Amino acid sequence: LFFDRPTEPCFMQKGDEKAVFEVPEHYYPEKYRSLSTTLSNRFGDNASRTIPVRNIALPNLSLPMQLPYNDQFSLFVPQHRKMAGKLIDIFLGMRDVEDLQSVCSYCQLRINPYMFNYCLSVAMLHRDDTKGLNIPTFVESFPDKFMDPKVFRRAREVTTTVPSGTRMPVVIPANLTAADSEPEQRVAYFREDIGINLHHWHWHLVYPFEAANREVVDKDRRGELFYYMHQQIIARYNVERMCNNLGRVTRYNDFRAPIAEGYFPKLDSQVASRAWPPRFEGTVIRDLDRPVDQIRIDVSELETWRERFLQAIENNSVILPNNSTMPLTEETGIDVLGNLMESSILSRNRGYYGDLHNMGHVFISYSHDPDHRHLEQFGVMGDSATAMRDPVFYRWHAYIDDIFNLYKSKLTPYANDKLDFPGIRVSSVEVSGPGGANTFTTQWEQSTVELSRGLDFTPRGSVLARFTHLQHDEFTYTIEVNNTSGAATMGTFRVFVAPVNDERGQPLRFEDQRRLMIELDKFSQPLNPGANTVRRQSAESSVTIPYERTFRDQAARPGDAGSAAAAEFDFCGCGWPHHMLLPKGTAMGYPVVLFVMVSNWNDDRVQQDTVGSCNDAASYCGIRDRRYPDRRPMGFPFDRPAGAAALQDFLTPNMATRACTIRFTDATRLRGQR
Ligand code: CUO
Missing domain, CATH: 1.20.1370.10 (Hemocyanin, N-terminal domain)
Structure with a gap:
């Protein structure tokens, strides 16, 4: 309540x-x-x-x-x-x-x-x-962080004039923040997707970077997950851009250069009764001096932290507060760097390496009023529930990802003994769905979200908002695996998808393609001796949570039977929204490669009891109160460069690929319609 x-x-x-x-x-x-x-x-x-x-x-x-x-x-x-x-x-x-x-x-x-x-x-x-109690979905408590304020005016009108039970949903128009003359607008459906922004808010809720109580922050491999979850966001955004005839995002690495992209959020804070400030095209971040927020920091400090961070990667070790050094190991180096970068209180030396990622958000979000002379508050980059709306979010995180990649590039490429699973051969992988064999299909869909819990001081009763989002048809993977080891075994299936060509239509080199690999699913499966046919539904993805969990309050409402699973909403609210599992594709059919690898579960598994814990979006969110359920580096086997020039050269017998397309139909259906 x-x-x-x-x-x-x-x-x-x-x-x-x-x-x-x-x-x-x-x-x-x-x-x-x-x-x-x-x-x-x-x-x-x-x-x-x-x-x-x-x-x-x-x-x-x-x-x-x-x-x-x-x-x-x-x-x-x-x-x-x-x-x-x-x-x-x-x-x-x-x-x-x-x-x-x-x-x-x-x-x-x-x-x-x-x-x-x-x-x-x-x-x-x-x-x-x-722990078992429900936390309502954030979009219901604060819908103002996710949609055009006109909706609330209209909703107030409706709640005051139309009796509860007979109210029509209030429609949120699609694509409202910029005109078509702004090329960035082509991916606004991704940036401004309610589910994506909810996921990001939820992720940072589940993985806070600061708390007096260290246990709240100190979760298994949280620094590495910070790196990996955001790396995947950048990969997904880049592919989305490529589907829309835009180049991959340009990293924001020169803190003195103007930020080309402007952003006008068209959001109002209902609590603050203020419009979220915009950022004009060509804005430069400036030294901050805002006594009201107790922030006083120069851009040069951001540059100093960056240099120290790069130095740590160069030296493959970090400097500790007592001036000794701690080497970065293959096992934990990325985790240490993730915490150092964000930074969380797990940073080994916040005094020296500072607060690079967080303060980047802060500098950008105050760039319109760095000394508070206009009494303005921060822009959307300052809030994890709104940051992903702004094109600059991806520029900043593309740079951060580049820095992590610099570190990953220093690791020894995986040798065949790390990649291969002797005795296991994947002879083929296919997908099937309503679009036919090896064709993914997407279109628009309209869904509703409840507004009434976020509408203060209005009459009671339900009022819904209807919004438009991308959706894909569900599909099935069929994977043929031959087990010649002579004994039953367990395999971990790792499923990714990536574009085939670059922005100019040239085949992507392995090094570029691996960074665009989008994890679609990861699951384990017993393999009998001989031929195995493994089928898996797209809805089972380890990356996503179903629409209902993104948008609906899962609590047992009074009178509901409720279920144990429903009570786990709090953690389970974290997960990539299922409706955004696939990139949009194109009307012609965007060419992608589907990749599957079966690795040896005995080398991957983490021994722990996960019964009753919410783990259906474990790839990006981990499992509550448990260790990350995969011993391999996150993003394996694409987390680091390889000697291969092309994906085909990278494959070992336990891997397979399939050329597919993502075909987009510019039509809108209502949720529940086919
Ligand atoms: Cu999620 Cu910059 O970390 O936003």
């Missing part, structure tokens, strides 16, 4: 069940206090449930309360991070759920709603007594 209608006080009716919190009188903020009795009576009268709130000795909330209630909140801003860290700590430190509920009632009336939502989400993910 604390997630519903974020700025409506908790002594008003919350949620569909019309619950009202009965808070101690001194919990009321000043503006409501004189009315405390009448208010609770008024709002309690037709409530179907009153929830008594325990009167506790309140912790010191002065630090998190420094952020004004109606400001924006950004994890990338160090001061906000500190405040959030403190609040998470307070939430984690509450003795039991009753006390947590009590402090939340107090906070909900005083703490910035974005920060409150974030900190409570993190705390619920990490407290033993709340």
Whole structure:
């Protein structure tokens, strides 16, 4: 209930069940206090449930309360991070759920709603007594971060004039942030996809980079996953661009050069009652001096950190705070660098290597008002829920990925003994779907998302927003595997797809192609001696989560039967949205190569119990409270260069490829229609 209608006080009716919190009188903020009795009576009268709130000795909330209630909140801003860290700590430190509920009632009336939502989400993910509880999908709590504000005006109109139950969905027009004369607009459907932005927000929620409680951050291979998940975003975005006749993204590596791309978000913050600021074409990042955010930093500092980072790669070792050096090993080097780069509190030396990635977000997001003279807040790059809308996000992360790749390029290429699986031969791989053999098919689809939980101070009842997004038809992989080892064994199937040609229609060299390899799936499967036919559905992908989990509240609502799986929404909300599994393709059929490798599961597996844990998007999100479920480097076997000139030269007998196309039809269907 604390997630519903974020700025409506908790002594008003919350949620569909019309619950009202009965808070101690001194919990009321000043503006409501004189009315405390009448208010609770008024709002309690037709409530179907009153929830008594325990009167506790309140912790010191002065630090998190420094952020004004109606400001924006950004994890990338160090001061906000500190405040959030403190609040998470307070939430984690509450003795039991009753006390947590009590402090939340107090906070909900005083703490910035974005920060409150974030900190409570993190705390619920990490407290033993709340782990199974549902966290509503973020787009329902803060739809303003994902869609045109016109929608909310229209939704208010609808909720006020049309009775609940007979309301038509409010339509969000597609492609509204720029005209066709802006070439970047061709991939706006990707950048501004609600599911993609939700995934990114969720990923950073599950993998926070700072918290007073180290356990919250210290997850298995989190630095490496930071590298890999973002590497995959760049690969996917590049392929999406190539499908739309755009070149691969230009990395942002010269911090003194103007940023060619402008971005006008057309988003309003309902909490801050402000439009998100735009960035004009040709903007240059400048030294920041914003006392209000306690940020004072020069662009040269970003350059210094970058030089030190490159030096670490050059020397294959990092300098520790005591001036000794720690070598980067093949096993953990990328993980160390990931944490150093982001940087998270797991950084081995934040004092020296700084905060390169996060501050890049900060510099760019304040480039329109570096000294706060216009009293403007950060742009979309400053918030993990909105950053992926902006073309510059991909330029920044393309550069970061390039730096990681510099490190990966120093590793010894995999020898055949690392790649091959003796006795296992993949004789063929195929896909089939409604488009026929080896043709993937895509089109537009319209789906709806619930808005009412994010609409403060409006009449109750459901109101939906209808939006348009890319969708693909489901398909089946058929993989023929011959096991000549004479015994049953287990294989790990690694499925990728990549473009075949570059922007000029020339065949991609292996080195370029491997960096465009998009992971589609990874699964293990027993292999009997002799011939095996393995079939796998696209919907089972280890990369994606189903539409329902991206967009729907999975909690058992009152009256629902509910299920254990449903209760795991909190972690399971992380995952690439299934509707974006494939790039768009082209009307002619975009040529791609499908790749499958079967590796030896005995070399890959991580021994752990994963029963009951949410692991269906493990490739990009890991498994909650478990180790990353694959011992190989993330992105294996394409995480590093090889001697091969072309993909065909790279193949060992346990791999196979198939030429396919992705055919796009410019038609729109409603969800559920075929
Ligand atoms: Cu996900 Cu830069 O890390 O946004």
